[in-house]
Amino acid sequence: MTPSTTEPRGLRWLLILLAALLLGVFLLLPLAAVFTEALRRGWPPMWQALSDPDALAAIRLTLLVAAIAVPVNTLGGLAGAWCIARYRFPGRALLLALIELPFSVSPVVSGLVWVLLFGAHGWFGPWLEARGLQIIFAVPGLVLATLFVTFPFVARTLVPLMQEQGREAEEAAATLGASGWQSFRRVTLPGIRWALLSGVLLCNARAMGEFGAVSVVSGHIRGETNTMPLHVEILYNEYQFVGAFAVAALLALLALVTLGAKALVERGTARGAAA
Amino acid sequence: MTLPALPRRLLLGTALGASLGASLGAAAPHAARAQGAAQLLNVSYDPTREFYRAFNAAFAGQWKARTGQTVRANASHGGSGRQARAVIDGLQADVVTLALAYDIDAIAERGLIAPDWQKRLPYNSAPYTSTIVFLVRKGNPKALRDWGDLARPGVSVITPNPKTSGGARWNYLAGWAWALRQPGGERAAQDYLATLFRNVPVLDTGARGSTTSFVQRGQGDVLLAWENEAYLALAEFGTDKFDIVHPSLSILAEPPVAVVDRNVDRRGTRALAEAYLQALYAPEGQALAARHHYRPRDEAALAAAGDRFPRLELVTIDDPALGGWRRAQATHFNDGGLFDRIYQPGQ
Numbered sequence: 255m256t257p258s259t260t261e262p263r264g265l266r267w268l269l270i271l272l273a274a275l276l277l278g279v280f281l282l283l284p285l286a287a288v289f290t291e292a293l294r295r296g297w298p299p300m301w302q303a304l305s306d307p308d309a310l311a312a313i314r315l316t317l318l319v320a321a322i323a324v325p326v327n328t329l330g331g332l333a334g335a336w337c338i339a340r341y342r343f344p345g346r347a348l349l350l351a352l353i354e355l356p357f358s359v360s361p362v363v364s365g366l367v368w369v370l371l372f373g374a375h376g377w378f379g380p381w382l383e384a385r386g387l388q389i390i391f392a393v394p395g396l397v398l399a400t401l402f403v404t405f406p407f408v409a410r411t412l413v414p415l416m417q418e419q420g421r422e423a424e425e426a427a428a429t430l431g432a433s434g435w436q437s438f439r440r441v442t443l444p445g446i447r448w449a450l451l452s453g454v455l456l457c458n459a460r461a462m463g464e465f466g467a468v469s470v471v472s473g474h475i476r477g478e479t480n481t482m483p484l485h486v487e488i489l490y491n492e493y494q495f496v497g498a499f500a501v502a503a504l505l506a507l508l509a510l511v512t513l514g515a516k517a518l519v520e521r522g523t524a525r526g527a528a529a
Numbered sequence: 530m531t532l533p534a535l536p537r538r539l540l541l542g543t544a545l546g547a548s549l550g551a552s553l554g555a556a557a558p559h560a561a562r563a564q565g566a567a568q569l570l571n572v573s574y575d576p577t578r579e580f581y582r583a584f585n586a587a588f589a590g591q592w593k594a595r596t597g598q599t600v601r602a603n604a605s606h607g608g609s610g611r612q613a614r615a616v617i618d619g620l621q622a623d624v625v626t627l628a629l630a631y632d633i634d635a636i637a638e639r640g641l642i643a644p645d646w647q648k649r650l651p652y653n654s655a656p657y658t659s660t661i662v663f664l665v666r667k668g669n670p671k672a673l674r675d676w677g678d679l680a681r682p683g684v685s686v687i688t689p690n691p692k693t694s695g696g697a698r699w700n701y702l703a704g705w706a707w708a709l710r711q712p713g714g715e716r717a718a719q720d721y722l723a724t725l726f727r728n729v730p731v732l733d734t735g736a737r738g739s740t741t742s743f744v745q746r747g748q749g750d751v752l753l754a755w756e757n758e759a760y761l762a763l764a765e766f767g768t769d770k771f772d773i774v775h776p777s778l779s780i781l782a783e784p785p786v787a788v789v790d791r792n793v794d795r796r797g798t799r800a801l802a803e804a805y806l807q808a809l810y811a812p813e814g815q816a817l818a819a820r821h822h823y824r825p826r827d828e829a830a831l832a833a834a835g836d837r838f839p840r841l842e843l844v845t846i847d848d849p850a851l852g853g854w855r856r857a858q859a860t861h862f863n864d865g866g867l868f869d870r871i872y873q874p875g876q
Contacts, residue, residue, distance in 0.1 A: 374619030375617070375619075388621065390619050390620075391619060475570060475603050476603055476604055478603055491737050
């Protein structure tokens with residue numbers, strides 16, 4: 255066995271130590287701080303903060319928004335990745351760039367665009383107002399902003415994989431008489447499912463955690479349009495530090511569960527590839 | 530390429546279960562909320578959070594007793610200018626209770642509120658007032674009694690940035706108003722503010738940020754704060770840690786309130802919204818304002834508050850020395866204004 259690197263041992267250890275230190279300071283320490291602050295006065299105040307009606311409403315709203323945004327973006331991302339990976343058509347590069355747009359746009363802008371479209375003085379504002387429809391500063395606005403911000407995740411995870419796989423297997427299925435749906439379910443989906451799940455989980459993590467875009471369209475009505483990240487900010491500004499960190503800890507916990515599930519999925523991918 | 534069956538089923542099942550559970554859990558409150566109860570939305574600014582939470586509950590009780598109708602009064606809080614912008618953009622506020630008449634004027638200019646709104650309720654539509662005071666460490670170790678003491682060497686003053694914070698402009702103008710009364714006129718007043726701001730180690734962007742710097746992180750000898758914020762910090766963090774000092778002169782802030790005409794007419798909530806604002810002037814509302822450290826207009830409520838609101842000389846923004854918001858803004862806070870000339874960061 256030949257050594258894979260040429261660096262001296264000491265340097266290697268130094269680099270590993272540095273990486274571990276950075277991880278500890280920038281990732282583990284803040285995370286630990288959130289949980290310690292939440293539990294500073296023990297379980298009862300934390301529990302009280304989480305069972306407050308406004309906190310419960312924020313938790314429900316966050317789950318509702320994610321429950322709408324994640325499936326919609328899963329289907330949209332799947333369709334987008336399918337088009338880009340399987341077909342050559344004019345505007346394909348543009349479509350790819352558009353899918354990535356939400357990554358490069360500031361979250362504040364991602365929120366403001368909806369205000370410009372559906373706000374009282376926006377393009378469709380007067381039309382909506384005449385019909386008594388409220389989009390901005392209500393749940394539909396929160397869903398739209400979240401959809402926009404989380405759109406790239408599924409497509410971005412799928413495109414490279416589907417491009418690599420090519421279309422031979424599907425063509426073979428077609429020559430054997432499989433319908434489009436059969437081919438998708440039996441040939442395409444088994445090949446991409448781990449990547450798909452990983453994209454969905456990332457999308458979900460962002461949908462629940464998004465602050466900037468959602469803050470712009472929320473209107474910050476307590477118990478009505480405050481999602482969990484917004485509720486954390488409100489509690490913090492009200493000197494309710496235990497409550498703020500309790501909700502933050504729950505949010506972090508949701509993210510950790512999501513990441514754990516993603517790690518599990520990636521182990522599955524590795525095993526699937528090896529088999 | 531075969532996959533192990535168990536984790537696959539497990540994962541798909543978990544994902545499905547989670548999203549189903551989420552949608553079911555989320556559907557429930559909406560069904561409950563849709564029933565009959567009237568809703569009222571008060572769009573307010575930041576420091577009124579605690580007061581309006583208490584007031585909304587009290588008002589709901591009064592309204593129920595008077596009309597038998599259940600009302601759910603909601604509140605939205607944020608920077609005053611940003612909240613005004615949200616109402617202009619379509620946030621369905623029935624009433625606005627903001628920091629400055631300037632912000633309500635901006636809403637009125639778009640036709641959402643009648644132009645004469647400020648004459649519709651007593652006291653220029655401002656049911657409570659506040660002023661700028663000093664919050665100091667317990668026992669006042671640096672003996673800070675009046676504005677002049679803040680410019681002494683070795684005193685560290687915490688105040689937010691007047692460029693970004695409405696509250697900080699009041700702090701600044703209160704100091705300015707005091708300095709103009711001292712010998713030396715405008716020239717001396719400029720020097721005074723320059724010295725004062727050399728004692729400011731860092732300018733936070735907002736009032737709550739400054740309060741947190743002073744109270745939580747222990748920075749500075751004195752915090753320039755709203756009287757209501759100072760008392761709130763005292764209540765939250767213990768009277769054994771801080772003292773409040775009332776200077777000889779300060780500025781009178783009159784945060785105004787208004788019904789948003791266009792929204793209440795469309796939603797059919799005018800009677801409710803008007804009753805809500807009138808309740809702010811009623812004895813119970815005034816007592817509640819005093820309990821949350823706003824100076825009530827009502828003499829009886831003021832007397833009942835004891836010595837918490839000592840009488841001191843209060844100048845308003847319309848005082849000839851300050852000349853109203855537009856002039857104060859142009860003279861002091863616009864780019865190239867006096868504040869830019871006297872404040873150099875990092876000195």
